[in-house]
Amino acid sequence: MNIGQASRASGVTAKMIRYYDEIGLVRPGSRTEANYREYDEVQVNELRFIRRARSLGFSMEEIAHLLSLWRDRARPSREVKAIADRHLADLDARIAEMQAMADTLRRLSDCCAGDERPDCPILADLTGGLEAGTTASAAGGGGRSGRTPGRTRPIA
Amino acid sequence: MNIGQASRASGVTAKMIRYYDEIGLVRPGSRTEANYREYDEVQVNELRFIRRARSLGFSMEEIAHLLSLWRDRARPSREVKAIADRHLADLDARIAEMQAMADTLRRLSDCCAGDERPDCPILADLTGGLEAGTTASAAGGGGRSGRTPGRTRPIA
DNA sequence: CTTGACCTTCCCATCATGGGAATCCCTACC
DNA sequence: GGTAGGGATTCCCATGATGGGAAGGTCAAG
CATH class of the missing domain: 1.20.5 (Single alpha-helices involved in coiled-coils or other helix-helix interfaces)
Structure with a gap:
């Protein structure tokens, strides 16, 4: 399977598949003589895994961890x-x-x-700012520690 | 007021104040001979306005619009x-x-x-993916048009 | 005049994703 | 064999709002 076929089979764009390769998340099984990435069912399943995990809002870092656990049959x-x-x-x-x-x-x-x-x-x-009143503190109010620069909405 | 004083008065970091200047959202009233930005109460109020709007999750683009309406006394x-x-x-x-x-x-x-x-x-x-079942469609399910690459969580 | 705090601009990084260019490769068709 | 078109490769750039940091100029107090 080349990248296009893997993309269709997994629902992950070719661009993203290259990115996951680059960051070491899912490496192609091999390369052809012409330097084309080659994928098999194992990698395609990993790509599906990632897609699903993204749809649940996990960050790539978390997904890397999840993926390593997924690969480890002895994970707790x-x-x-x-x-x-x-x-x-x-x-x-x-x-x-x-x-x-x-x-x-x-x-x-x-x-x-x-x-x-x-x-x-x-x-x-x-x-x-309406200093006196319930109006002013929408987001900052709680007092939850540091201004979490949290992650964005992922895709579907 | 220089940028540090404006920052303390508005609660907006100097870094962000420079950014708002750069994108034309809030321009300093003037510059000193040494090229220091100078702000007065008007601009500080605008910075507070932006800070509050950000805390409600408005994007900079929306804030630009809100700010122009705010400045326009005849806005509807x-x-x-x-x-x-x-x-x-x-x-x-x-x-x-x-x-x-x-x-x-x-x-x-x-x-x-x-x-x-x-x-x-x-x-x-x-x-x-558990193809049959209520499990699979967490985020993509609705059918809301295109994959909105929406905005992130803002700060407080 | 020195020191320290403050200002300036410029560059880089984030996070996951897309767009596009330049170049190369493969397949199908004539 | 040649060519066209689609698909692969890499590399660069952009997003949005924010922070970090370097290099260099400035101001005020001692």
Whole structure:
């Protein structure tokens, strides 16, 4: 299987397959004389694995770890679960953060007439910070340690 | 006010203030003879505005728009509301997506013994895709148009 | 005049992904 | 054999918002 066939078989773009090769995540089984990457079912399954893991929001770093556990028939499921749970906690935190943003925004939007007049509680909120009140702390409020520069939404 | 003072007054890092200058979002009122940026209360308020808008998850592009409306005393609140509502819909969609990931993951984690044995439903799911079942479609399921390469989590 | 804090610009890195160029290779067809 | 078209290769660049750091100029206090 060349890269195009592996791509169709796995649902991972050729570009990404090359990238996974580059970062050492999934190496082609071999190269042809013309330097074409060659893949077999094993690698294609790994590519599918990655695709699925990405769709669950795991980072490449986490996936590298998961993949090494997957390859290791003697892995303890404890380790897999640990990675999953850490990621889950991360997801939950980010969801809560975004939910707080959405809640604040919805409240502000509901108060906004949305007509031709310039008065707007949304702009008022952005302006003021509204020091006294429940308004100001959408995302920063909790006090969760450092400003997590967390990971983005992955693809499907 | 030089950039350091503006930074302290607004809560925006000097690095970011320079960036906002560079992209034309908030220009310093003037420069000193030594080429130092000079800011006054107006700009500091704009920086605070941006900081607050970022904390609500608005992108820089949306903030540029919001800022121009904010500066325009004759703006129709309709336009502000439109931006906010679009962002809100975006937030809701991303929350739903992450929630689906989290739900799937939680279910898988709950089924995982997390002990020394290698059997692991999490890895099994990643392996199989489990073609028949509610398991497979965490994030891609909905059918919402194109794979939105959406924006990341902002800071507080 | 020196020291230390602060400013300037410029470059690099993040993370996963896509776009595109230049070049080479393979297959099919005439 | 020649050629066309699709597909492979590598390399560079961009994203979005942010941080890190280097090299060099500036200001204020001692």
